Amino acid sequence: MLWEALRHSVLLETGMAFGPLNGVYPSSSRSTSAIIIPGVANASWSGMETAQLWIFLPNAATADRERPAGVFNPTTGSIPNEGKVWSGTAGIEQAELQKWISPTELFNVMVSAFMEIDQTELHPLGAFEDNDCNASTAGAWSAVNANLNKSTSKVRTGRRSLRVTLTGAGGYASGGVVTVTPGKQVYASATFLADVGTGRFVIYDLDNNAEIGDGISYNGERFAHAELLVTVPSGCERIEVRAAGVNSGDDIYFDHFSGPWVLDGDFNIAVPSTLNESWRFRKLREARYSGTITGPNGESLKDARTRQFQDWAQKQDVNFIPLPSDANPYELQLTKPPPQNDLWIEYLRSAYDMLSTVPANTADDETIETDLPDQEVILKVSLAVCDYIVSKDPTNNEARLNGGRIEKKLANLTAAKEVDLAPQDTVVYRGGLGRRV
Structure with a gap:
C-alpha cells in the first residue's frame, strides 16, 4: 500500500472528503487566488458548501500545498483561496478537498497513529x-x-x-x-x-x-x-x-x-x-x-x-x-x-519503522511496507483521526458517528483474526458444538 492511498482511504472512512470523488479531483487551472475544479460544479448548490474547507495540492511547492477555501462558483467549480495567494499559476494538477482539520493536521495525526501500530x-x-x-x-x-x-x-x-x-x-x-x-x-x-x-x-x-x-x-x-x-x-x-x-x-x-x-x-x-x-x-x-x-x-x-x-x-x-x-x-x-x-x-x-522512506505530505508514492493487512492499518489510522477531530470539536457528531462505525469494523476484523479452529474431534452443528461419537 502507498502512503497516498492510505491518506485517500482515511478521507473516505472518516467522512473528511468533500464531494462526489472522495475529495480527490483533477483541477483544470489555477490562478494565484482561485482554483477551478470542474468535478465539484453543481448548479443546485449555493456555493457555501466549500466555505471552511481546506484545499490541498500535494504536487505543489511546499509553501503552496494547503489553503483555506471560500465560497465557490457552483457553475464553474471555481474555488477561491481565502489564505495567502499562491506563488504562481498552474494547469491540471491533483487537488484534494477536506473538511474539519487542515492537511497538515491530518498528516501529523496519521504519522502519530502509524507509530502506535505494532506488528510481530x-x-x-x-x-x-x-x-x-x-x-x-x-x-x-x-x-x-x-x-x-x-x-x-x-x-x-x-x-x-x-x-x-x-x-x-x-x-x-x-x-x-x-x-x-x-x-x-x-x-x-x-x-x-x-x-x-x-x-x-x-x-x-x-x-x-x-x-x-x-x-x-x-x-x-x-x-x-x-x-x-x-x-x-x-x-x-x-x-x-x-x-x-x-x-x-x-x-x-x-x-x-x-x-x-x-x-x-x-x-x-x-x-x-x-x-x-x-x-x-x-x-x-x-x-x-x-x-x-x-x-x-x-x-x-x-x-x-x-x-x-x-x-x-x-x-x-x-x-x-x-x-x-x-x-x-x-x-x-x-x-x-x-x-x-x-x-x-x-x-x-x-509499523512506522517499516516505511521504505520517511513519509512526506505530498503526492509522492512512499511505500508502506508492513505485514499487517491494509484494511487494519486504514481502520486504525482512521479511528485516530476521528478521535482527534472530536477532541477539537466535541459537537462534530458526524465524525463521532464515523469513529464509532470504524471502531466496530476494527473490532470485527480483530475478532476474526483471533478465532481458533475447533479441535479435530469437535463437530459444529447448527445448534452448537457436539462431540464425535
Whole structure:
C-alpha cells in the first residue's frame, strides 16, 4: 500500500472528503487566488458548501500545498483561496478537498497513529549487520568476484534474501568482522539455495588468511540449512562468514545467517535497534530442524522447511533490559550458553519503522511496507483521526458517528483474526458444538 492511498482511504472512512470523488479531483487551472475544479460544479448548490474547507495540492511547492477555501462558483467549480495567494499559476494538477482539520493536521495525526501500530517480527540473531538479509541493499556486505543484490523472489524467511552471482571462480560475499578467542568453539549457520551451480558457506580466519574447516557446499534449489561448528585456530582473533559459490556464473540465494557464537563466551547477544523497549520483547526461540538434505560432497544439511521452535523461559533462561545510555544498549542477557542451534527473537516492532522512506505530505508514492493487512492499518489510522477531530470539536457528531462505525469494523476484523479452529474431534452443528461419537 502507498502512503497516498492510505491518506485517500482515511478521507473516505472518516467522512473528511468533500464531494462526489472522495475529495480527490483533477483541477483544470489555477490562478494565484482561485482554483477551478470542474468535478465539484453543481448548479443546485449555493456555493457555501466549500466555505471552511481546506484545499490541498500535494504536487505543489511546499509553501503552496494547503489553503483555506471560500465560497465557490457552483457553475464553474471555481474555488477561491481565502489564505495567502499562491506563488504562481498552474494547469491540471491533483487537488484534494477536506473538511474539519487542515492537511497538515491530518498528516501529523496519521504519522502519530502509524507509530502506535505494532506488528510481530521474527528475527534470526546474528553477530554482524544484516545477518537476516532483510536490508533493502547489500551495503553491509563486501564482494569478491561476485555481484551482490537483494531478492524478494527467492526468500524463505523475512522479506529479502542476499543474491550472490559469481563473476569469477571462488567468488563470495563477506559479512562483518566477529572477534573470537583461539581454542574456543564457534557455531554459525546459514540457510541458502543454489539457483545455478553450487553454493558454499564458510567461516574464514582473517588473521591466518584461511578457511576454518571445510565449509559446507550445496547445489539444490530447495532452501537448505547449513551448520558449522569449528574450533578457533591458534593466532585467530577475527573471523567472518562468507556466502560463496564455486564457479563463475553460480547464482546463490542466502536467506539468513545465525551466529557466529563463541559457545561458552557469548552470553550477551545484540538485538535489532528497533527492539528498544522491554515490553516489545516477546520470546527467544531456539530453532530445530527435523528433515535432512545431502550436499554434493556428502555433507549433511537440514531441510529449511522442517524448522520448529522451542521457546526459552523468560527470566529463567533470558533477560532483556535495555540500557539506552550504554555503548551496546540493546542486548539479550542469556543465563546459559548459546546452543548449537539458531536463536530467533519474536518482538513487537512499530509499523512506522517499516516505511521504505520517511513519509512526506505530498503526492509522492512512499511505500508502506508492513505485514499487517491494509484494511487494519486504514481502520486504525482512521479511528485516530476521528478521535482527534472530536477532541477539537466535541459537537462534530458526524465524525463521532464515523469513529464509532470504524471502531466496530476494527473490532470485527480483530475478532476474526483471533478465532481458533475447533479441535479435530469437535463437530459444529447448527445448534452448537457436539462431540464425535
